[in-house]
Amino acid sequence: MTIKHQVSSVEWQARCELAALYRVIAYYKMTDLIDTHISYRLPDQPDHFLINQYGVAFEKMTASTLVKIDHDGQTVAAYDQDKPVNQAGFVIHSAIHHARPEIDCVIHTHTADGIAISAQKQGLLPISQHALKFYDQLAYHSYEGIALSTDERERLVADLGNKRAMILRNHGLLAVGETIARAFHEIYFLERACQAQVKALSGGSELYYPEVEVCEKTAQQFASPLIEPILQRAWQAALSLIAEQQEDYSQ
Numbered sequence: 001m002t003i004k005h006q007v008s009s010v011e012w013q014a015r016c017e018l019a020a021l022y023r024v025i026a027y028y029k030m031t032d033l034i035d036t037h038i039s040y041r042l043p044d045q046p047d048h049f050l051i052n053q054y055g056v057a058f059e060k061m062t063a064s065t066l067v068k069i070d071h072d073g074q075t076v077a078a079y080d081q082d083k084p085v086n087q088a089g090f091v092i093h094s095a096i097h098h099a100r101p102e103i104d105c106v107i108h109t110h111t112a113d114g115i116a117i118s119a120q121k122q123g124l125l126p127i128s129q130h131a132l133k134f135y136d137q138l139a140y141h142s143y144e145g146i147a148l149s150t151d152e153r154e155r156l157v158a159d160l161g162n163k164r165a166m167i168l169r170n171h172g173l174l175a176v177g178e179t180i181a182r183a184f185h186e187i188y189f190l191e192r193a194c195q196a197q198v199k200a201l202s203g204g205s206e207l208y209y210p211e212v213e214v215c216e217k218t219a220q221q222f223a224s225p226l227i228e229p230i231l232q233r234a235w236q237a238a239l240s241l242i243a244e245q246q247e248d249y250s251q
Helices: 009-027 087-099 112-118 152-160 180-202 212-223 225-240 243-249
Strands: 037-042 045-051 067-070 105-109 138-141 165-168 172-177
Touching: 009 037, 009 045, 009 105, 009 180, 009 225, 009 243, 037 087, 045 087, 087 105, 087 152, 105 180, 112 165, 112 172, 112 180, 138 152, 165 180, 172 180, 180 225, 212 225
Parallel strands: 138 165
Antiparallel strands: 037 045, 037 105, 045 067, 105 172, 165 172
């Protein structure tokens, strides 16, 4: 049952956009059964953010199945009261939303290649154009067990710093953005970089590394303000891949 008429138009639009992002992440097979999570700060309610109802597959996410919670992990509205939230999702996301007010979207994944790189001591290697986007711009956070304790939040935030992407050691990937388009771009490139590294290492041949100056130049190119229109075009292109699902997820 839709809750469209129980929320503001701004909240409903945000719910539809986040539901679409869940579907896009599913389209690119960056899911892990009912685990992992994506959150989005409400534009008109900066102390509240949307996150998935625990137990709903990303492929089935809709605007109405999302849950509005506060920074303490408490469900805010009556229309969301019976929807469970993944506690680990709350711990990870609430920490970042609270510490980084400019960040509106947080994506966390457990893909096979992301986990593989998170378990490699050297981390992400500068061996692909996708990886060079994160050259000197990638954070790491040591594994502390399933993220059920709020005590971990300070360390997680400190490790992330002012970066937009982080590898959670022995766990997975995390990306953040000021917009949904930016967060999606970060997680997409990080995932592709991990996939490329796993394949490159599996070949058994000696790896070729670009010169440091080239690595730094490429990272600067990705950080240019000129990238913003590209982010939006990429997001719209991704949305076009699930266009036939729009009526379904906008419920």
